[in-house]
Amino acid sequence: MYRSHNCGELNASNINTEVTLAGWVQKSRDKGFMNWVDLRDRYGITQLIFDESRTDKAVFELAKTLGREFVIQVKGTVIEREAKNKNIPTGEIEILVSELTILNSALTPPFTIEDETDGGEDIRMKYRYLDIRRNPVKNSLLFRHKVAMEVRKYLSDLDFCEVETPYLIKSTPEGARDFVVPSRMNEGQFYALPQSPQTFKQLLMVGGMDKYFQIVKCFRDEDLRADRQPEFTQIDCEMAFVEQEDILNVFEGLTRHLLKEIKGIEVDKFPRITYDYAMKTYGNDKPDIRFGMKFGELNEFAQHKEFPVFNAAELVVGIAVPGAGNYTRKEIDGLIDWVKRPQVGASGMVYVKCNEDGTFKSSVDKFYDQDDLANWAKVTEAKPGDMIFVLSGPANKTRTQLSALRMELATRLGLRNPEEFAPLWVVDFPLLELDEESGRYHAMHHPFTSPKPEDMALLETDPGKVRANAYDMVLNGNEIGGGSIRIHDKATQQLMFKYLGFTEEEAKAQFGFLMDAFQFGAPPHGGLAFGLDRLVAILGGQETIRDFIAFPKNNSGRDVMIDAPAAIDDSQLKELSIKLDLK
């Protein structure tokens, strides 16, 4: 071992101890007769002192040659520091060095290894191994490990069994695009990397392994949006002999455990709202409920007056922004411009100032009297001093626009405290959603989700109205987990594939093994999956997932550090019986 202690543990109680430390040179301050070096490792920073009068001359001179990020080993004595630093655990002591060994030299790093670095995203990714030396990244990786361990412990203690499912599986062209892997031993055939272990976990239920989980990599060959990765990690779970209520309870318990163990925060029982309620109340199926600003539907009090815009709209809907009644004309105009940007797409916005004296001043005073506006205030739960913003138009679009405004205002008002946690369940998702382009219905969750039995009859008459036993866990405006009760009989599964536009042959070719399995005694079952990258980032109080992934890829799916993907040898292609077919 190159060290007797790490750089984060020595304090006043160790004074006069002989120690050996190893680590990186964070910085050195050479005052001529005295030279201080901050030695850093994963655990902290310890100050070394080289003193002309007390240090061996050769050691003293060698210390002057140390550059930033040199790797060194020192032996010395723990002594009391003159100028104590109360901000770090080792701040009361320093090491009077007697021996110094340079274990490795270092070129000057391309960015500073500090909490606030001067390195941009690209250079940090290229030298990710240097970036990981920085506290924000290092601590994110340690935090991720802690979360994953707690998840495993909690579920194991409940008799869940982690089962590894295969990575080399079969491509199913439905849903997102698969990454595929040519098989050398099976000429002309391909494996696919799993988008999730969905069918395997269901087969484990058929196999009697009634509580399964796995922390597992999943793969989707999608065009990458910001903060999406082609490989990502799920906490994948499934249970047999359960109803939706049981699953919600178990995984609410898990989440509550994480918040308590990791963040020291106790949360109440999670609110449960339906998808319909979420859409009507927040314009969003993953509402951030750390703050109010619930939607108030104003059709009753805003239509059939003289304002043609509202009269023509399918939906008139508003929110009361707390304390925004004193916004200036300029601020209001800014917000109107904001909602009219193409990314939001509103055609205009009406506002109502709720004055402290109980009166109202609106941009539509020409059409609405004080009683009308008082009704609007009532519906939107506006208080004196608030501002009501109202949008109108087609219902779905308008809700989405108002949701965007609600989130933007919450951010501006500082209502999205990353250290406050407001989890909830959204339940009763629609089974199907209409793809506007193809006019076909797609499974909203996936084709294995069970419709609510009482809605089965609607499949023939009004498929869009069929609700599923499907649920999402939402935390601070992010979907962090989602799942469903699954179909567990062959006939219903066949029917579902039919409604989704599979021919019988397609269904059999792709999912025949699952439908076969359902014939041999499949128990009722269901489950869910959490996105670990996102969960960890949110628990860590961060917006982006990238610092919680050791070696992330960029938006082109490239690892710029190892420079992958890359061309491969012709001999490899030949062995795999494929050739390039460049456009």
Add this chain to the structure above:
Amino acid sequence: MYRSHNCGELNASNINTEVTLAGWVQKSRDKGFMNWVDLRDRYGITQLIFDESRTDKAVFELAKTLGREFVIQVKGTVIEREAKNKNIPTGEIEILVSELTILNSALTPPFTIEDETDGGEDIRMKYRYLDIRRNPVKNSLLFRHKVAMEVRKYLSDLDFCEVETPYLIKSTPEGARDFVVPSRMNEGQFYALPQSPQTFKQLLMVGGMDKYFQIVKCFRDEDLRADRQPEFTQIDCEMAFVEQEDILNVFEGLTRHLLKEIKGIEVDKFPRITYDYAMKTYGNDKPDIRFGMKFGELNEFAQHKEFPVFNAAELVVGIAVPGAGNYTRKEIDGLIDWVKRPQVGASGMVYVKCNEDGTFKSSVDKFYDQDDLANWAKVTEAKPGDMIFVLSGPANKTRTQLSALRMELATRLGLRNPEEFAPLWVVDFPLLELDEESGRYHAMHHPFTSPKPEDMALLETDPGKVRANAYDMVLNGNEIGGGSIRIHDKATQQLMFKYLGFTEEEAKAQFGFLMDAFQFGAPPHGGLAFGLDRLVAILGGQETIRDFIAFPKNNSGRDVMIDAPAAIDDSQLKELSIKLDLK
């Protein structure tokens, strides 16, 4: 929840309790007026009783329709069983059923769901979800989970951080064949699936994450031998600021912990032997030391006599087989035939019976007198009643042959008790091995392994003699883990690539990022990886890994259950800019 209890937990203390159970029908015995059903779930079997005189008629009749593997839910009362079964925890009670719900019917399974099944390997793999219902497979998966959890807890408690490394990386044509993944977004380029996270874990060391582990899938596109899988799981570990001794101690501690926690077995400090000693003493770098039969080299006492076969041989070497002195001529001939089979390849075998009276009787009495044979007995540590078998020929080949015989005899003599555990370390592996075909040296472990500093000079003069800081952990004749101290400076790594026949350009193209990293302050580091599949199988007392993998592939790399790999759509190929190039 479909149940109040599971099928493994009810006993006499629950008598008179009303319970709800759910599970599979293991079997039913219909005596006309009385019908017993064994209900099975993951946790055990509970007997249900339907009694004409006590059970509701409709329930009684419904119970008669139950087939094997039907999924049912029952409500009823726990009562004392008349004919108790002491062999199972629930054997004192049965459930007098009042309500019965058939949750799902089942076709007759294609093989019996019993500990000893009538299903062959192929059919069990096709219906793996039924196979998993069988105790031997189910218990293997639960056992695997337990081992993995203990590994994680042990290493976490020592401040190791589990870091997920990427699965989509870059192909490196050295070593085994990579599985590759065409990139749609980077036309003509490919990712590779990792054969191990080797370079990433070293970069984590450069990044200061000084104790890393990961339980991780790895991939090798090799022609599959029996009991190899194209995807397999490693416990991958790395540490910085350590020497070989530190690594051996940590992972010896882990293994001792597993043996104690999982098997309840305390083992002494692991013996450490060098690679040279292992080869000379056991003819094998992964010796099974649960038994003796150490090799005795007999050149000194067997050559320069009148026996030309031995005189011409590079090596004459024997083992003393305990208690085998009374083997019949037929048994001995059988063993001679066994070593002459092409799989072993010896050209003959000499034997010496060690009589109880201290005399010897050998197949070469013509050439050797009793004193000669007494020397042989001394060297092989033979005792009266033992049999010495002697092989001769080229040293390496002869050792391999005698090793095969040693293992075979141990098996026949019952010396390989799967519930006895004899771990050891083999150290000082050669750095390089000569590839007989190409005449080139290859890295025996991998190109990142550090030569022993004292052997560095031999690299120029006698590369095959250079020893590495490399080590294997061996358990019961299996290599279960191996690793090395790594090179951590650019110059040595460049030199190593040169000796391995890389051009400078090749080294830079494939591993430039690692050599770059070594310039920015790389600490001394090393590590190892355990094969989890094998480790779990051995701890579980089994020879084959397949039952410890939920969904294994067959020897053609196929998953016969889901029928993968498979053809993919032309549109997928086109998007990936590849086409088939069938032979």
